[in-house]
Each structure stands twice: as C-alpha cells, then as structure tokens.
Amino acid sequence: MDESQEIARVKRQLRQTRILIGGMFAVVVTGGVILATGGTAVAGGDGKARFEEIDVQRINVLEADGKPRMVLANKAKSPGVIIDGQDLGNAGQRAGIAFYNGEGDEAGGLGTDSGVVDGTKQAHGMLAFDQHKQDQTLVLQYAQNGTARSVGLRVQDRPEAGMTEYVREWKRIEQMPPGPEKDAAIADLKKRYPSPQRVFIGKEPDKASAVTLADGKGIPRIVLRVGANGDPRIQFMDADGKVTRTIKG
Template identity: 30%
Template sequence: MEQYDRRGAIGTAAALFAGGAAMVAGAGPAQAESSGEQARESFRVVDRRGWQRFLASSTKPPAIIGGKTYPADQRQGPDGTYLIFNDEDGNEKGGITAASTEASFSLDYANGQAITMATRWQGANGATLLDMRQMPDPALPVEQLPPMPSRVQLGYSTPEGAFLVLSDSRGRPRIVLEIDGDDRPSINVLDAAGQVVSRLPDAPS
C-alpha cells in the first residue's frame, strides 16, 4: 500500500507553526505620536473579589489555570500583545495574541487549549490554521496533562494550497482532503499506520 506523504498537505503550515522561534523578525513598530497619555504595559480588569476577568498586556503575561498562576515563561506563544479572557473564577479561557510575524485566537477547555485559529508569515510565504484538539481529563492539573492530539486541522499555506485533516483519538491522520499548490484535488483515507487504503482520484500506476 502507498504511504501517504503529509508534507504535501501541511508542509509549510506545519513548518511555520512549529518554527515560530526561527521566524524573521519584522521591522520595528513606528513610534506613535505622543498624545500626553501616560504609557502603561498592561490594563487589568478585576471583579469585586479581586479576581482577574480581562487582561490587555504588551508583554507575555502569566497564565491562571485551575486557580494556580503559572509564570509567563511557561506560556506558549511569541512576545507580543496579549488580550486574555478569564471566567468567573479567574481562570483563563481564551485570548488573542498579536506579534510581528504571527497572530492567533484561542478558546480553552478547563485545563488546556481547545481551539486555536492562527496565522504566520515569513517573506512571501504564509500559512493559516484552524486546530481543534481533543479534550483532556478535566480533573488533571496542567502539569500532568498528556499531549492533546489534534482531531481537526483546516489550513492553507502559500505554496502548498489548502487541506483538511481529520485524525483519530491518538492524533493519527485518517482522512486528508487537499487541493495542492497546482490546484490538484485529492482525498486520502489512511489506516492507523499511515498507509493509504483509499484515494480519489486513483494514484497513477
């Protein structure tokens, strides 16, 4: 059986989203004209109990999950602007990140990311991805979470086109729909080992 080559479907998108640290930094921001307003790095909204409900920050902030505060260096994501949304218990439930070469919006389960919509770009190449992850055991603290596999990935990259990947509970792609960079469509059904068991159109002999 044919072994499916995932590079054609998610090559550039995967490279861009996995290689954030290797991105070429864009030009520095233009200096804004002074308006007399006092500069501040963050703006925080708290409720009557003093619990955080919203945070706008120009630096990577700590994360509050399950009533515990995790330092900023344990948060994934670039240095940039962060808008963080918290629930009625002060726990983080989503946010928006904006940086010079990427931007993202995410919504969370009780103890981990659920949906991320993100884009990254480098020179003339760019990629965008909608990633839906499997829900972990909500009773587990963040430190004990196993890797949460992606179940649905819908994306596009400049040279390689558009794709939809549906994966099983172990994160193994099982159905891949693709329109590659040359506008050729394909549908591949895979077994657990990544072997193609069905393909449309049929692969050339």
C-alpha cells in the first residue's frame, strides 16, 4: 500500500468515527437513552432512566430538600432508626423497606427474613407503621420458631415521649452491672414508657384463631377463640387478668 492509499484509509476511518460519535450524541439528546460512564447511569433529555433489570444493594428515595422518604436495602446496607436527625441504632440488621415522614423520621417499614438457627426453622415478616417519633403502633406480622407460628394484626399503645429520650435512658441502663439496681431501673423505665398491646387478631402458636382486646395496661379483658379442634368460646377477664366468665359455643 503506497502513501496515498494509506492517507485515504485513515481519512475514511476518521469520517466513520465522526459519524458514529455524532449518531450516538443525537440518540442521547433526542431519544432520552442512558449512557453508562464509569458505572454511572446518566439520564437523557426527559430526566428518566429506564432499565429492564437492575442489581442493587440500596435505593434511597429522597425529597427535593434531601430528606429521605423511603429506603430499600439489603441487610448490610440497611439504615439505622433515624428520629430527630439522630441514629438510634439497628443499622445493618433489617433487610427490607424503611418509611420516613416529612420530617425525615422513620415512620414504619416492611421486612422479612428466614433461616435455620441451631437446627430450628425460624421466619418472620412484618409491615409496621409508627407513632409520630415513636415505635410501631400498627403491625401486620408473621413469626415462626420451629413448629410454633403466630400470625396476625397487632395494635400497640406507645408513650407520648419520643423514642430519642427512651433510647438514651435505655443505653444508660445497659451500661449498669447486673443486679437489683439494674433490674429496678429497667422496671422503672417500662413503667414510665408503657407500650401495652391493645388488640390482637390472628392465629396463635397453639393454632387457635383469636381476637384479644386488652385494657390500657395490656391486660386482656375479652378473648374470642376458636380452637384448632373447632371449639369456640368467649372469655371475660377482670383487671388482674383472671377469667370471670366463659361463654362456650
């Protein structure tokens, strides 16, 4: 190949490269497709990224001001409980979805897990909604430990005081040495921050379907049950939880 032929070949390659680059640019600008540059997806003209499939460890859904509204994450990347801008713990322990309110506080979540621990089958799943600046107050939950299973809807009271105050006191108590003083501090903390279960509707570990209504102290007062054998009954309890009357079907 003489010199004139080589020059012509190089010119053709340059012309083809310019056409290819120009075509790619036109597609990105007019078609809104995604270019992957160094592993980063860049949105096209309409600001939307479209994928057929994506592998990810965590997705953060944010408001325009940067506050979180939802986080979808695996266990290792899961966020801690955030209230009043403070991380109260549990980061890296809860695979699933965390919900947040407009203030950036955690407001509930969806999670599930299962496995075999020391030869025992265990599983749980939960959809929960939190009281403002507090813990879960409405819960749809499944829990299994071996052959014992419980599934149902739970309603819990929560104290008016926020979670940050409770966690601060709990962490202080945790540092105390075991003994009567620590036990008394735990009992006092539970008394000052009561969280009684008020309602349960579901299936209990003994396979009975049940509706339990409790008072403000969490003591069951009315229980409707249908045993696994089909026997129905309604029980009424006093303030100490003692059965005072039973109606059998």
